[in-house]
Amino acid sequence: MPPSRPADADTPMLRIGDLAKLAETTPRTIRYYEEVGLLPEAAERPSGQHRLYSRAEVERLREVMRLKELLGLTLEELKTILAAEEARAEVRAQLKREDVPPARRRELLEEARGHIDRQLELVRHRAAELAKLQDELSETRKRVRRRIRELDARSEGAFPPEPPLPAVIEGGS
């Protein structure tokens, strides 16, 4: 049976071990992330009680780990990025309500755009560098393959494209 109910919805809540497995990490890591402020302290929990998470937290956590991996950020750096994402979520929430004056509305959107732009810049930069590296490697690869083909051409189908056995072939020289 599901551990508990969110008191209002009907999606079965997850315990820290479940969340860990679904996000491919460990409970310790989750607690640690909470400790350093990367994850919000699971709502309304009288210290000592078990943490409960919603399904959405799985995605959130995976996203956090993805950013960490891909961008090689420290948890501290991640925190600032996530703070920005939090802010964007705030904005989305605010914007859903109808009673926001258009001026304020615009302000919020501009802010969100700022956050995204900064993050995008970071990602673009990194992506570009990686692309460069990839190109360089591809170039080298091409050159090597060309040399292999040239070699094969000179010795007229003496050996197949398989990894050559130590067999000796009556060749040039």
Place this chain on the structure above:
Amino acid sequence: MPPSRPADADTPMLRIGDLAKLAETTPRTIRYYEEVGLLPEAAERPSGQHRLYSRAEVERLREVMRLKELLGLTLEELKTILAAEEARAEVRAQLKREDVPPARRRELLEEARGHIDRQLELVRHRAAELAKLQDELSETRKRVRRRIRELDARSEGAFPPEPPLPAVIEGGS
């Protein structure tokens, strides 16, 4: 004046501090890399004597750090990659000599190709993931910008694209 000469060429050799600055790192890091086997022990140095490096070492070191950063590798992982690059350098050296039989020649080239392919795979994978992330961000950015434009359109040129002042505009409601 240059610290010393390589005994045969005339490019002024670098001391560890110079190398560090040129590669934007610290002497400690260089010594550490040497210690763990990432960098070769600077040639023929009676322990106690100063390390001397050639200009080429600058590029090599920068490349090492670039790989570390971009791929987020541990020094241990880097070591295997660098070992492969070493091997490729070996191959290049061997291939320069004329007296290598074509069979052996081909073997060497295939080996090099293998190394490159493995590295390329790694880089490609990473690059793809980053590209995905970038796309997602770009999408979000588009959506936000669209919402801003829509907002601007509705309130007929009431405010410019500058960050809006807290001035109130006679708007909807």
Place this chain on the structure above:
DNA sequence: ATTGATCCTTACGTTCACGTAAGCTTTTGG
């Protein structure tokens, strides 16, 4: 020969990002 500046080795210290263990409480399946 002397003197700063830089370098050497050795060794202990540090930060990050968790792992691991202990002792206890909460939760859950039966």
Place this chain on the structure above:
DNA sequence: CCAAAAGCTTACGTGAACGTAAGGATCAAT
């Protein structure tokens, strides 16, 4: 209701990648 499983807190341990300090040796220029 009760035991086993999972979780909680607290705290100490760990590996990677260096930083920093001590005490002495080297090096380039004077």
